[in-house]
Amino acid sequence: MKQRKKLNLISYLFVLPAMVLNLVFFIYPFIQTVVMSFFDWPMLGEKTFVFLDNYINLFQDGQFWNSLFFTLKYALFVTPCLFILAFVLATLINGSFAGVNLFRSIYYAPVVISMTCCSMVWLWIYNDLYGVLNYIMQFLGIIDEPVLWMNSAETSLPAVIFMVTWKMAGFSMLIILAAFQTVDDQVYEAAAVDGAGKITQFIRITLPIIRPQVALALIMSVIGSVLAFEQFLIMTKGGPAQTTTTIVHYIYNTSFKYFKMGYGSAITMVLLAVLGALSLVEYKFLNDPTIN
Amino acid sequence: MRPVTKKTWINAVLGVVFILPLYWTIVTSLKDRTEIYGTPPSLFPKKPTLSNYIRIFTLEDGLYLGYFKNTVIITIITIIVIVVVSVLAGYGLSKLKLKGKGLMLASIMAAIMIPFQALLNPLYSTMSKLGLLNTMTSMVLIYATFHSPFCIYMMKNAFDMIPDSLLESAKLDGAGSFKVFLKICLPFTWSSVATIAVYAAYTTWNDYLIALVFGNSDAIKTFNVGLTNLAISQYGTDWGLLTSSSIVGLVPILIMFVFLQKYFIKGMLSGALK
Numbered sequence: 001m002k003q004r005k006k007l008n009l010i011s012y013l014f015v016l017p018a019m020v021l022n023l024v025f026f027i028y029p030f031i032q033t034v035v036m037s038f039f040d041w042p043m044l045g046e047k048t049f050v051f052l053d054n055y056i057n058l059f060q061d062g063q064f065w066n067s068l069f070f071t072l073k074y075a076l077f078v079t080p081c082l083f084i085l086a087f088v089l090a091t092l093i094n095g096s097f098a099g100v101n102l103f104r105s106i107y108y109a110p111v112v113i114s115m116t117c118c119s120m121v122w123l124w125i126y127n128d129l130y131g132v133l134n135y136i137m138q139f140l141g142i143i144d145e146p147v148l149w150m151n152s153a154e155t156s157l158p159a160v161i162f163m164v165t166w167k168m169a170g171f172s173m174l175i176i177l178a179a180f181q182t183v184d185d186q187v188y189e190a191a192a193v194d195g196a197g198k199i200t201q202f203i204r205i206t207l208p209i210i211r212p213q214v215a216l217a218l219i220m221s222v223i224g225s226v227l228a229f230e231q232f233l234i235m236t237k238g239g240p241a242q243t244t245t246t247i248v249h250y251i252y253n254t255s256f257k258y259f260k261m262g263y264g265s266a267i268t269m270v271l272l273a274v275l276g277a278l279s280l281v282e283y284k285f286l287n288d289p290t291i292n
Numbered sequence: 293m294r295p296v297t298k299k300t301w302i303n304a305v306l307g308v309v310f311i312l313p314l315y316w317t318i319v320t321s322l323k324d325r326t327e328i329y330g331t332p333p334s335l336f337p338k339k340p341t342l343s344n345y346i347r348i349f350t351l352e353d354g355l356y357l358g359y360f361k362n363t364v365i366i367t368i369i370t371i372i373v374i375v376v377v378s379v380l381a382g383y384g385l386s387k388l389k390l391k392g393k394g395l396m397l398a399s400i401m402a403a404i405m406i407p408f409q410a411l412l413n414p415l416y417s418t419m420s421k422l423g424l425l426n427t428m429t430s431m432v433l434i435y436a437t438f439h440s441p442f443c444i445y446m447m448k449n450a451f452d453m454i455p456d457s458l459l460e461s462a463k464l465d466g467a468g469s470f471k472v473f474l475k476i477c478l479p480f481t482w483s484s485v486a487t488i489a490v491y492a493a494y495t496t497w498n499d500y501l502i503a504l505v506f507g508n509s510d511a512i513k514t515f516n517v518g519l520t521n522l523a524i525s526q527y528g529t530d531w532g533l534l535t536s537s538s539i540v541g542l543v544p545i546l547i548m549f550v551f552l553q554k555y556f557i558k559g560m561l562s563g564a565l566k
Contacts, residue, residue, distance in 0.1 A: 008388075008389075008469065010469060010470070011384060011388040011389065011390055011469070012384075012390060013380075014380045014381060014383055014384030014388060014473075015380070015381045015384040015385060015388075015390065015396060017376070017377045017380060017381070018377050018378070018380070018381035018400070018440060018444055019381075019396060019399075021377065021433065021436055021437040021440065022399050022400065022403055022437065022441070023399075024418070024437075025415065025418065025433055025434060025437035025438075026399070026402075026403045026406075026411070026437050026438070027399060028414075028418060029411045029414035029415050029418050030406070030411060030414070032414035032417065032418065033411060033413065033414045036413070036414060036417075089306075092299060092302060092303055092306065093303065095299060096294050096295075097294050097295055097296065097297040097299045097300050098294045098295060098296040098297070098300045099294075099300050099303065099304070100294065100299075100303075102307075103303040103304075103306075103307050105549075105550075105553065106307045106310055106311060107307070107310060108557070109314075109546065109549065110310075110313075110314075111560065112494060112498075112545050112546065112549045112556065113498075113542045113545065113546070114497070114498035114499075114500065114516055114541065114542070114545075115498070115500065116498070116500045116516040116519060116520060116541075117516075117519070117538045117541050117542050120519060120520075120534055120535075120538050121313055121314070121316075121317045121535070121538055122313065124316075124317070124320065124531055124534070124535065125313060125316060127531075129329075130328065130329055130331070130333065130531070132316055132333050135331070135332055135333050139332075166310070166313065171560065174557060174560065174561060175561065178561060227407060227409045227410075229409065229500075229501055230500045230501070233520075234520055248409050248412075248501075251412060251413065252412065252501075252505075255412065255413040255416065256416070256505060261413055261416075261417065264413045265413055265414065268410055268411070268412075268413055268414075271409075271410050272406065272410050275405070275406065275407070275410060279405045279406075282405075
């Protein structure tokens with residue numbers, strides 16, 4: 001039976017702080033982005049209404065397209081790398097054996113370290129003169145000359161992807177591991193009785209059951225990659241010749257280096273559209289009844 | 293005792309490979325300048341020295357040490373703000389009768405979906421209008437706005453688990469609404485509170501972009517920003533100082549990770565649903 005309750009003013013005090021923050025620093029800026037994107041707005045000067053000019057300029061801005069494509073390219077390459085490693089790690093730490101908790105912690109530890117620290121540490125490893133990687137590769141005879149890893153997009157992109165894979169694989173590993181453990185052991189036993197081998201079991205039983213969680217982790221990884229910033233700002237500085245500038249990096253440059261707030265907002269709108277599309281996919285998976 | 297199996301050995305090899313970058317950082321931080329730039333690189337420091345760590349304290353009359361202090365202050369304040377805001381809102385959205393609750397929940401979910409990276413530019417002009425540019429307050433407000441929605445969502449779920457009948461009987465016994473919240477409901481949710489505190493600490497301590505845009509004056513710079521400034525200094529990169537600072541920056545979070553692993557992983561796993 002429902003009891004009749006009076007609306008109590010004190011009740012609203014509970015949600016007030018959260019709602020004030022949400023309104024002032026989320027909803028209002030969000031609306032402002034939309035409005036600003038129609039203005040020419042130098043940070044210190046007068047703003048003028050230019051309607052769609054920013055968007056038209058965006059279409060002709062080669063640097064914008066470069067950064068958008070670069071970001072998507074990065075997301076496209078880093079996600080499979082992350083997942084292959086995450087799957088391997090999750091398989092390796094699934095089960096009960098000596099040291100399993102220690103190994104879980106080791107693989108997960110880089111996730112909790114900041115991207116800034118990780119980028120710095122790897123920049124040192126990749127250093128062309130004193131870096132340990134060039135030394136090891138020369139020692140093993142893989143390369144003759146030290147490679148200038150950060151000097152061209154051809155070498156810096158794989159280098160950054162390698163670093164991010166090391167840093168973030170533990171996160172996807174955990175999701176996949178949790179998914180592994182939702183599969184009832186009895187299913188495997190039944191399959192084994194029917195003569196199914198380990199690989200058949202994995203493809204026919206495990207994969208279909210954990211598909212929703214894997215899909216979710218995939219989208220998380222893609223969203224994270226679309227927002228990439230620190231790793232490129234620090235490791236490649238977006239260069240050479242802005243070939244490794246991500247979309248967030250480009251927004252940062254436009255707004256805070258060249259002080260074009262209106263134009264920066266128009267780029268932000270594109271980023272929001274990309275994120276919105278990804279979130280829609282995510283939302284579909286969240287509402288999938290097969291995910292609990 | 294768990295059995296030592298083939299898996300243990302494969303993991304041991306892979307684990308060592310995984311740890312190598314961190315090992316290399318520690319080793320570098322313990323070397324002196326000549327050894328850092330010596331070839332071939334030495335895998336153990338020949339003459340271990342703490343000079344790189346000491347320099348953190350003395351550099352530019354303690355200015356650099358101040359970056360660490362700033363980060364600690366900002367992180368602690370942010371944790372408090374996020375926990376208070378999230379616990380209150382989580383309770384309100386779960387257990388209280390409010391008009392427009394659906395709309396409030398929708399705006400919370402929207403803030404989970406849209407990250408601060410996408411709203412950098414208008415946030416800057418909002419802070420500028422409020423006269424909060426280059427203050428710790430602006431950073432705390434932004435962290436609280438963008439990291440509390442997920443925490444509110446977690447707290448709401450935690451409060452949802454408490455049966456309404458418990459609240460009703462407490463009210464019949466004459467407990468006021470705030471007392472019901474504080475004495476009856478809150479004690480049930482301590483593990484969730486711990487999780488969101490850890491989540492807040494982790495995200496704030498590791499943040500770079502907000503600190504870069506909103507905290508660019510020396511007085512409030514965080515160590516992450518200070519670290520990158522070091523790397524891009526005009527005198528070339530000081531790898532000894534850089535590696536020792538990285539270690540100092542990651543040790544607190546790793547210690548927290550070791551002791552609060554349960555909450556850490558729980559928080560990150562739920563964060564995956566973000």
